[in-house]
Amino acid sequence: MAERTAERTRESDADAESAPTATDAADTTSQPASEATETADESGGSYFSVRALVVAFVAIGGGMTLGSLVPMIPFTSFAGIPLGSFVHGVLDRERRYAETAIAGGLLAGLAAVSSLLPQVLAGLDGTRLFAIAAAVGLVLALLGHYFGRDLRDGLTREL
Numbered sequence: 001m002a003e004r005t006a007e008r009t010r011e012s013d014a015d016a017e018s019a020p021t022a023t024d025a026a027d028t029t030s031q032p033a034s035e036a037t038e039t040a041d042e043s044g045g046s047y048f049s050v051r052a053l054v055v056a057f058v059a060i061g062g063g064m065t066l067g068s069l070v071p072m073i074p075f076t077s078f079a080g081i082p083l084g085s086f087v088h089g090v091l092d093r094e095r096r097y098a099e100t101a102i103a104g105g106l107l108a109g110l111a112a113v114s115s116l117l118p119q120v121l122a123g124l125d126g127t128r129l130f131a132i133a134a135a136v137g138l139v140l141a142l143l144g145h146y147f148g149r150d151l152r153d154g155l156t157r158e159l
Contacts, residue, residue, distance in 0.1 A: 052096045056103035059091075060084035060141060064107060077111050081137050082144030089148020100145040101138045108137020 063084020068077035085100050112133030113126050120126040 048098055049096070052092065052094075053099040053103060055092070056085070056088055056096065056099045056141075057107065059088040060100070060103045060107050063087065064111060075112075075115070078108060078136065078140065081108060081140040082147075085141040085144030086148040086151075089145040089150075090152050091148075095149060097142060097145060100141045104141020104144075105134040105138035108140070109134035111137075 060081055061084065063080035063082075063086075064077040065080065066083065067080025070076040070079075081104050085104060088096070088100060109130040113120060113130050116124065116129065120129065
């Protein structure tokens with residue numbers, strides 16, 4: 001770990017020495033679009049990633065599948081939402097709260113509506129049921145992802 005810190009220090013010192021001056025500002029505006037895109041990708045990435053959304057759907061869907069294996073107790077699949085998002089938070093290098101919230105909300109809403117599909121078809125308000133389940137799933141997914149990120153931070157922090 002100390003070696004990586006030393007490498008980062010050397011890199012940041014080299015970056016500070018090569019910081020652009022006022023005359024270099026005119027040169028940076030004439031950069032080709034591909035170089036500007038590469039710089040943006042290296043600096044921090046985007047706020048939303050479709051790949052991370054798919055990974056969140058898979059992780060939370062897997063957690064819901066594991067949760068639904070508990071017999072005779074209704075809505076145990078909802079217990080798998082924080083489990084799946086916790087695993088997603090531990091394994092992902094970046095914070096992906098938006099993707100996790102979307103996946104948790106949609107999967108929870110779909111699970112509630114599909115499990116009560118005969119009642120929905122008979123006259124139960126499916127929109128309200130979807131909204132309530134999606135809100136619960138969103139909160140559970142965010143909590144699971146937060147605690148997963150917290151565990152990852154604790155495991156990777158230097159003592």
